[in-house]
Amino acid sequence: MQTNFKKDQLLDPEIQNSEKIFRKCVHCGMCNATCPTYQVLGDELDGPRGRIYMIKDMLENNKPANEKIVKHIDRCLSCYACVTTCPSGVDYLHLVDHGRNHIERTYKRPLFERLLRNLLAFVLPRPKLFKFLGIIAIFTKPVHSALPKKLKHMISFMPQSFPKSEYPDNIVFKPSKKSISKVALLTGCVQKAISPNINDSSINVLLRHGIEVHVLKEIKCCGSLTHHMGKEEVSHQYFIENINAWHKLIEKEKIDAILVNTSGCGTTIKDYGFIFKNHSDKSLRKKAKEVSEIALDITEYLEESIKLDFTRTNNSKRYNIAYHSACSMQHGQKVHSQPIELLKMTGNNILEVPDGHLCCGSAGTYNLMQEEMASELLKRKCENIKKIKPDLIAAGNVGCITQIEKGIDIPIVHTIELIDWFTGGKKPEGLGNI
Numbered sequence: 436m437q438t439n440f441k442k443d444q445l446l447d448p449e450i451q452n453s454e455k456i457f458r459k460c461v462h463c464g465m466c467n468a469t470c471p472t473y474q475v476l477g478d479e480l481d482g483p484r485g486r487i488y489m490i491k492d493m494l495e496n497n498k499p500a501n502e503k504i505v506k507h508i509d510r511c512l513s514c515y516a517c518v519t520t521c522p523s524g525v526d527y528l529h530l531v532d533h534g535r536n537h538i539e540r541t542y543k544r545p546l547f548e549r550l551l552r553n554l555l556a557f558v559l560p561r562p563k564l565f566k567f568l569g570i571i572a573i574f575t576k577p578v579h580s581a582l583p584k585k586l587k588h589m590i591s592f593m594p595q596s597f598p599k600s601e602y603p604d605n606i607v608f609k610p611s612k613k614s615i616s617k618v619a620l621l622t623g624c625v626q627k628a629i630s631p632n633i634n635d636s637s638i639n640v641l642l643r644h645g646i647e648v649h650v651l652k653e654i655k656c657c658g659s660l661t662h663h664m665g666k667e668e669v670s671h672q673y674f675i676e677n678i679n680a681w682h683k684l685i686e687k688e689k690i691d692a693i694l695v696n697t698s699g700c701g702t703t704i705k706d707y708g709f710i711f712k713n714h715s716d717k718s719l720r721k722k723a724k725e726v727s728e729i730a731l732d733i734t735e736y737l738e739e740s741i742k743l744d745f746t747r748t749n750n751s752k753r754y755n756i757a758y759h760s761a762c763s764m765q766h767g768q769k770v771h772s773q774p775i776e777l778l779k780m781t782g783n784n785i786l787e788v789p790d791g792h793l794c795c796g797s798a799g800t801y802n803l804m805q806e807e808m809a810s811e812l813l814k815r816k817c818e819n820i821k822k823i824k825p826d827l828i829a830a831g832n833v834g835c836i837t838q839i840e841k842g843i844d845i846p847i848v849h850t851i852e853l854i855d856w857f858t859g860g861k862k863p864e865g866l867g868n869i
Contacts, residue, residue, distance in 0.1 A: 436460040448713035453533050456526045466517035471794045472510050480507040483517040490534035499541035514794040515766035539665030560656030562628040569593045589803045600631035614647040619693045624656040626833040636855035637696050644741050653680040657700035682722040693730045698832040702767030704730040738773035755784045757825035761832035762794045774850045781857040789819045797838035817842040
């Protein structure tokens with residue numbers, strides 16, 4: 436793709452990077468073939484190629500975003516299926532991030548929309564506040580019908596109860612035998628409030644196999660939610676706090692890996708090095724790179740580094756398990772085979788979902804802000820899952836789990852919960868009586 440940026444524009448490292456990405460695009464349109472929103476709407480502007488043209492026009496001509504551009508960029512899930520598909524290696528991930536930052540800087544959204552986005556950006560990274568508002572939502576259920584439609588839709592995702600963690604206050608977990616490795620574990624923000632069982636299972640599996648686990652209280656949120664809203668200042672504040680905290684731990688404890696069990700967070704943490712590669716603070720650049728280089732999805736780490744002991748389980752029943760591969764994992768991190776191989780080691784029959792490369796519609800806050808599109812993608816995902824008739828579903832992202840369980844009556848749990856169960860842990864509560 437030909438570009439016409441001025442010399443002074445190219446002095447900006449962000450523009451310089453995007454210009455290189457634009458030049459790789461050859462207009463082939465193969466990205467549209469795997470774009471969920473293009474498949475549903477059939478509109479060129481709702482596919483990656485169309486969005487690339489809109490972002491290029493804004494940046495190249497230094498134009499403020501308008502309502503039309505915002506509508507089509509907002510509809511992008513950031514699922515990155517187009518990145519996997521593109522034969523030219525177009526880095527759409529960083530291009531759409533740049534586009535969203537530009538929108539946030541130059542476009543004033545309607546008041547109600549601004550309030551909702553600011554509410555999500557403030558509440559979701561704060562598990563205690565999220566839980567408090569969730570409890571209020573439970574007690575005010577009779578008046579929900581009087582609320583605005585979008586707010587009512589958001590509240591529908593609030594859980595009916597908030598389970599407690601087995602390890603509410605611990606920050607260091609030492610195995611009963613000698614440690615063979617030390618890792619840091621990101622426990623997430625929303626996940627910590629609605630599904631602490633995922634973190635508990637992660638810790639149990641690691642301890643059972645001789646891994647010392649460190650959880651840092653300073654880590655509030657990975658910054659992904661605000662990052663994908665274009666709220667650059669807020670997200671970078673989270674990024675820098677996390678980088679400094681983890682790097683300090685790396686130096687003090689010689690941590691081997693930073694493990695993530697929420698794939699959306701993992702994609703962003705692995706990108707810290709890129710995000711800060713041109714930062715004026717050389718020390719921060721170095722720290723960000725080092726943090727990103729040792730960040731791994733928990734299944735990635737277990738499959739590559741640990742010989743799991745599946746002989747501990749006393750469960751003889753075997754299941755047909757559908758594996759839902761989260762977009763942020765398979766497209767964002769290129770982690771797909773590892774969780775499948777781990778699940779196969781449990782002795783169960785692992786089934787891949789037809790059209791598994793397509794998003795379920797969760798995508799961070801997408802299912803909260805883009806109800807119509809998210810609902811259609813959920814419907815298609817659930818129809819594909821039902822085709823293979825599984826007993827249960829495994830997924831590596833709490834957002835996908837929350838989304839899919841709204842559209843299907845087949846139990847869905849996190850992959851690490853099943854690994855915990857089949858290496859001697861308790862049966863996941865989410866499986867019920869199956």
